[in-house]
Amino acid sequence: STSAPAHFIRTRIAREFEAGLHQRVVTRFPPEPNGYLHIGHAKSIVLNFAMPDEFGGYTNLRFDDTNPVREEQRFIDSIKEDVKWLGYRWENECYASDYFETLYGYALSLIDNGLAYVDEQDAETIRAQRGTLTEPGTDSPCRNRPSAESRRLFEGMRAGEFPDGAMVLRARIDMAAPNINLRDPVLYRIRREHHHRTGDDWCIYPSYDFAHGQSDAIEHITHSLCTLEFEDHRPLYDWLIEHLPVPSRPVQIEFARLNMDFTVMSKRRLTRLVDEGHVHGWDDPRMPTIAGLRRRGFTPESIRSFCTEIGVTKSESIIPFGVLERNLRDDLNARAHRRMAVLRPLKVVLSNFPEGETEWIEAANHPQDPEQGSRRLPLTREIYIERDDFMEDAPKKFFRLKPDGEVRLRNAFIIRCQEVIKDDEGTVVELRCTFDPETRSGQPGSNRKVKGTIHWVSAAHAIRAEVRLYDRLFNVPHPAGDRDADFLEHLNPESLEVLRDARLEPGLAPAKVGSYFQFERLGYFVPDVDTAPESPVFNRAVTLRDTWAR
Numbered sequence: 001s002t003s004a005p006a007h008f009i010r011t012r013i014a015r016e017f018e019a020g021l022h023q024r025v026v027t028r029f030p031p032e033p034n035g036y037l038h039i040g041h042a043k044s045i046v047l048n049f050a051m052p053d054e055f056g057g058y059t060n061l062r063f064d065d066t067n068p069v070r071e072e073q074r075f076i077d078s079i080k081e082d083v084k085w086l087g088y089r090w091e092n093e094c095y096a097s098d099y100f101e102t103l104y105g106y107a108l109s110l111i112d113n114g115l116a117y118v119d120e121q122d123a124e125t126i127r128a129q130r131g132t133l134t135e136p137g138t139d140s141p142c143r144n145r146p147s148a149e150s151r152r153l154f155e156g157m158r159a160g161e162f163p164d165g166a167m168v169l170r171a172r173i174d175m176a177a178p179n180i181n182l183r184d185p186v187l188y189r190i191r192r193e194h195h196h197r198t199g200d201d202w203c204i205y206p207s208y209d210f211a212h213g214q215s216d217a218i219e220h221i222t223h224s225l226c227t228l229e230f231e232d233h234r235p236l237y238d239w240l241i242e243h244l245p246v247p248s249r250p251v252q253i254e255f256a257r258l259n260m261d262f263t264v265m266s267k268r269r270l271t272r273l274v275d276e277g278h279v280h281g282w283d284d285p286r287m288p289t290i291a292g293l294r295r296r297g298f299t300p301e302s303i304r305s306f307c308t309e310i311g312v313t314k315s316e317s318i319i320p321f322g323v324l325e326r327n328l329r330d331d332l333n334a335r336a337h338r339r340m341a342v343l344r345p346l347k348v349v350l351s352n353f354p355e356g357e358t359e360w361i362e363a364a365n366h367p368q369d370p371e372q373g374s375r376r377l378p379l380t381r382e383i384y385i386e387r388d389d390f391m392e393d394a395p396k397k398f399f400r401l402k403p404d405g406e407v408r409l410r411n412a413f414i415i416r417c418q419e420v421i422k423d424d425e426g427t428v429v430e431l432r433c434t435f436d437p438e439t440r441s442g443q444p445g446s447n448r449k450v451k452g453t454i455h456w457v458s459a460a461h462a463i464r465a466e467v468r469l470y471d472r473l474f475n476v477p478h479p480a481g482d483r484d485a486d487f488l489e490h491l492n493p494e495s496l497e498v499l500r501d502a503r504l505e506p507g508l509a510p511a512k513v514g515s516y517f518q519f520e521r522l523g524y525f526v527p528d529v530d531t532a533p534e535s536p537v538f539n540r541a542v543t544l545r546d547t548w549a550r
């Protein structure tokens, strides 16, 4: 799944190279710094970095910071961290706000060429005059205002002579164009908003359409890759490039956004989840943000291979979350060391095991790959097993431990359950078992078969840990698709389960954030950022099998 499949953008660029149209590919990843990056952004990042990697060229990181409200430095910092963590290095760190002066000059040139005018009508009137898909628009009374007068007004807009909303600058294109985006779109608005980088230098701000393509041209971007909702804007993109004194001529190519089930992907909704406290921040492991996925235990490799696998198309689809999880399993299966951990401990006393003695067992870190070495596990008279690996009234097909039944302890020997000890309420609190020394590895009975093998830890040596298990954040596949309800109504109340009495094999005590393990039979786990040597905290990144295939 890691080899790059053909897609229409790669094919198109290859054709352009054959035709000698380019010597290199220059792309940009253009986030608006108004939130954290999510897995949808990863799709765009992977595509924007893959094309120059393959054809030669580079990628800029451009902060699309033309909207002064809601943009913040902490979002810029998180975006840079996430792109780097995904494994990418941008050529230039750019800010659309650095081009405000150049863009202002471009606007003046449009005015001087009779291609833009200042309109003093209010936003409501302008919207009403735009017409519909079947009706042409209506000319503004300002449309034929002399260039010199528009220039004077526009300079006054910049100088702060007029209040917010008093007037706008519009391109003068075609009020009867079938594409409504070409019906004299707004290029500049007056907004007295403090900008996170330019402060109060500006009280007019360019529209997305006026800023984006021109920023591409300034940076000599060859291919401006964006999502499908901008397809209708392409004629305007091209018109502006054609009529402005820009230094290069980029082209815009659109592809389908990534959508995934059981989650939401728009920054507006993700912001609500954070601000209203439904999750513990942008990096909550249940969030589809890069920061959340990283904390949960996803690797950059798994996110990149996922983005490559899903490909690039022109049609929207919804990718099952399980596809991302499968990419993580495939990645970690090959390289995660195996460890033993008991999430819900049940004490087992091995009555024929000498009291006070510790037997050290050599256990492979990876069953298929001896190169990954081994570690020594302590085995003592008292151990913990998983509570649900024992069943008192077990059905026939239950191949784990039951009264008078046998099971193999992973890496050790076969035990038989002799006695079940309960408390006053009838809850099983301890099992008394005997072990068969002949079934140790290297002993004559080591090949004796029993149906089940279970994991365990030595009670005396195990470390206590908190383990966090995650489920889908929403309990319906399309939480945002329900028009009759707020998406928050579909939150899964059981998306986080915290187990505070898990027991881990002792070697896991010093595990640091960034390491990953397979806890045998339980899934892939990583230390959480909350972990500390005295109080380890682990997240389950993913189960061993797709328990979500429904």
Ligand code: ATP
Binding pocket: 029, 030, 031, 032, 033, 039, 040, 041, 043, 044, 064, 225, 226, 227, 256, 257, 258, 259, 265, 266, 267, 268
């Ligand atoms: P949102 O709706 O989540 O706020 P956005 O498009 O407004 O997304 P930007 O910060 O402007 O967010 O996005 C930066 C880049 O990432 C853009 O080129 C955008 O098209 C792309 N992108 C955003 N969401 C997705 C997605 N779900 N799939 C693919 N690309 C995406």
Ligand code: MG
Binding pocket: 032
């Ligand atoms: Mg955007």
Ligand code: MG
Binding pocket: 032, 267
């Ligand atoms: Mg947005």
